[in-house]
Amino acid sequence: MASIEVNGKSYETDEEGYLVDLAEWNPEVGNYLAQSENIEMTDQHWEVINFLREYFEEYQIAPAVRVLTKAIGKKLGPEKGTSEYLYGLFPYGPGKQACKIAGLPKPTGCI
Amino acid sequence: MSDIKKFMFVNRKAPYGTIYALESLEVVLITAAFDQDVSLMFTDDGVYQLKKGQQTKGIETKNFSPTYRALEGYDIEKLYVDQESLAERGLTEDDLLVDVTVLTRAEVGALMDEQDVILSF
Amino acid sequence: MLHIINRSPLSDKALENCLNTATGGDILLIEDAVYAATAGNAFEARLRAAMGKFKISVLRPDLEARGMADRLVEGAAFVDYAGFVELVAANKTCQSWL
Numbered sequence: 493m494a495s496i497e498v499n500g501k502s503y504e505t506d507e508e509g510y511l512v513d514l515a516e517w518n519p520e521v522g523n524y525l526a527q528s529e530n531i532e533m534t535d536q537h538w539e540v541i542n543f544l545r546e547y548f549e550e551y552q553i554a555p556a557v558r559v560l561t562k563a564i565g566k567k568l569g570p571e572k573g574t575s576e577y578l579y580g581l582f583p584y585g586p587g588k589q590a591c592k593i594a595g596l597p598k599p600t601g602c603i
Numbered sequence: 604m605s606d607i608k609k610f611m612f613v614n615r616k617a618p619y620g621t622i623y624a625l626e627s628l629e630v631v632l633i634t635a636a637f638d639q640d641v642s643l644m645f646t647d648d649g650v651y652q653l654k655k656g657q658q659t660k661g662i663e664t665k666n667f668s669p670t671y672r673a674l675e676g677y678d679i680e681k682l683y684v685d686q687e688s689l690a691e692r693g694l695t696e697d698d699l700l701v702d703v704t705v706l707t708r709a710e711v712g713a714l715m716d717e718q719d720v721i722l723s724f
Numbered sequence: 725m726l727h728i729i730n731r732s733p734l735s736d737k738a739l740e741n742c743l744n745t746a747t748g749g750d751i752l753l754i755e756d757a758v759y760a761a762t763a764g765n766a767f768e769a770r771l772r773a774a775m776g777k778f779k780i781s782v783l784r785p786d787l788e789a790r791g792m793a794d795r796l797v798e799g800a801a802f803v804d805y806a807g808f809v810e811l812v813a814a815n816k817t818c819q820s821w822l
Contacts, residue, residue: 666789693768
């Protein structure tokens, strides 16, 4: 089992770098995971991360990209509910990168 | 698309006691990506999957019942429940955590006949 | 003797066969068998009829997991994991109707 160290505390991750226990997540861990993905976090990034965490809290799954895009459009405005916008923030895919930064498991059906 | 098929997932098992309910749900979520015409049928002990108020802390198992409420966001809106199965278990539509269409046994059978593919769990 | 059942009475004959075979004693319902002891289910009358002969216990965490803890039938008792162990310890023999 792999692990990362943030502020002197160790967090377990799987072999792809996803946090094992999402209850352990905090914004510092999010920042660390973002850095390892070469992403500079902005308010726009956090907006998506927070949305993902709320979604997981409510439904107990990480949404598929298509579902995330639609739900973001509904919640944060249609200009943000596009794959261009989300891929602009998370170039390797909002499902893969944003879920990892948010401390969620990989979305079901995401290969 | 011309080759849209009618898929029905038939759920007949109670949650947690076996892995079928969770497996079905995961396959449903994956299938949602393929833009097919998906229906979910809950019959026999499968109706227990949709019971409100599940609290799994005591058995240290993931409570996947909230995920049924995410199905709408995946454009899976055809959820059917067999009326007799509900009644045999002392349940009514109000006990369920999502909106469903309640069908008689005859209607369930007819709907099964309309499908191109049936996946049984 | 303690009889342990873990299958739903509406999809498996384990509980029915246990009630018809065993001469008496404790019955502990766990996992999917807990549905047998919920009010309004089609097996309720059969279970109630057996209560003179058997003492029925139901594992509470399993009933809670299934969202049914608020409808335990009268005459059946909740047990937690410690109660499960006590039942096993209190009986000379124990049979799981798998």
